[in-house]
Amino acid sequence: MNLDIKESWKHAAAELVEKDDVTFNAWFDATSSREQTVANAAIDFYHRILDPEVYQYIGDPRGKTCLEIGCGAGRLVNVALDVFGYAYGIDIYDQRVMARVSEYLSERHDGKFSIIDGDCLESIPNSSVDFAYSFIVFQHMHSFDEAKKYVDMLGRVIKSNGCCKLFCVLSNSCHSLVDHKSYEHNNRIETLCVSRPDMLSACTEAGLKLVSVKAAGLKKLWDVNGPPSSQHIFTIVKP
Numbered sequence: 001m002n003l004d005i006k007e008s009w010k011h012a013a014a015e016l017v018e019k020d021d022v023t024f025n026a027w028f029d030a031t032s033s034r035e036q037t038v039a040n041a042a043i044d045f046y047h048r049i050l051d052p053e054v055y056q057y058i059g060d061p062r063g064k065t066c067l068e069i070g071c072g073a074g075r076l077v078n079v080a081l082d083v084f085g086y087a088y089g090i091d092i093y094d095q096r097v098m099a100r101v102s103e104y105l106s107e108r109h110d111g112k113f114s115i116i117d118g119d120c121l122e123s124i125p126n127s128s129v130d131f132a133y134s135f136i137v138f139q140h141m142h143s144f145d146e147a148k149k150y151v152d153m154l155g156r157v158i159k160s161n162g163c164c165k166l167f168c169v170l171s172n173s174c175h176s177l178v179d180h181k182s183y184e185h186n187n188r189i190e191t192l193c194v195s196r197p198d199m200l201s202a203c204t205e206a207g208l209k210l211v212s213v214k215a216a217g218l219k220k221l222w223d224v225n226g227p228p229s230s231q232h233i234f235t236i237v238k239p
Contacts, residue, residue: 010094017096024100028072041075047221048233049076049133049165050083057131057163057237064130067157069150069166070137071115074101081109088129090150092118121153129157131164136231138168141192144176148202155206158238164208167216170232171195199234208236 016024021034031037050061058064063085071077071089081087087109089101098115105113116123132154141147147168154164171177171193179191196213203210216231218224 067132069134151202164236166234168194
C-alpha cells in the first residue's frame with residue numbers, strides 16, 4: 001500500500017476516535033448500533049470464518065491462538081475470543097485508534113489479545129498462531145505485493161497443521177489486478193483482485209499450501225434471495 005493511501009486511511013480512522021461507538025464502528029462495518037455490530041460479527045465469524053473445515057486442521061480451538069489481518073474496530077476479535085484463548089489483531093492504525101480498539105476488547109477479554117500495527121508484524125512470534133483469517137480486507141490493498149507481505153508473515157507465524165481463511169476478490173485473469181480508478185473514486189471500494197496463480201505462488205514461497213478457492217456465497221446470509229458476495233475464500237494450511 002503506498003504511503004499516501006496508507007496515511008489517508010489511518011487519518012480517516014483517527015478522526016473518529018472521539019466519536020460515539022455507533023459512528024466509530026460504522027466506519028469499519030456498516031451497522032447502526034453496538035448490538036448490531038456484535039450480532040453481525042457473530043454471524044460472520046461462526047458461519048463464514050470458523051467453519052467446519054477449520055476444525056479438520058486445528059482441532060478444538062479452545063485455548064488456541066488466532067490472528068486477524070485487518071481487525072478494524074475489533075468486532076471479529078471480540079467474538080473470536082469467546083472461543084480462542086488468545087488473539088492477535090493487525091491493522092493500519094495510529095496509537096489513538098489502537099488504544100480505542102484495545103479498550104473495547106478489554107471490556108470482556110482483558111489480557112487475551114494484542115493489537116498490532118501493520119508495520120510491526122515482526123513482533124508476532126514464530127510458529128505461535130493456530131488459525132488466521134482476513135475478512136474482506138485484501139480488496140483494500142494497493143497491490144499484490146502488499147498482500148504478499150501478509151502471506152509471508154503467515155508462513156512465519158502459523159504453526160504446523162495450522163489453517164488460514166483469506167477472503168479476497170478473485171481475479172479472472174492469471175494475474176492479480178488493481179482498479180486504481182475505482183480507488184480514487186472511493187477508497188472503500190474493491191480494488192485488488194487476487195488471482196489463483198499469484199496466491200498459489202505466494203503461498204508456496206512462504207511454506208504454505210493453498211488447498212481451495214471457493215465463492216463466499218450470499219452477501220447477507222440471512223437474505224436467501226439477496227445478491228452473492230463478491231468475495232472468494234482462499235483456504236491455506238501450513239504443512
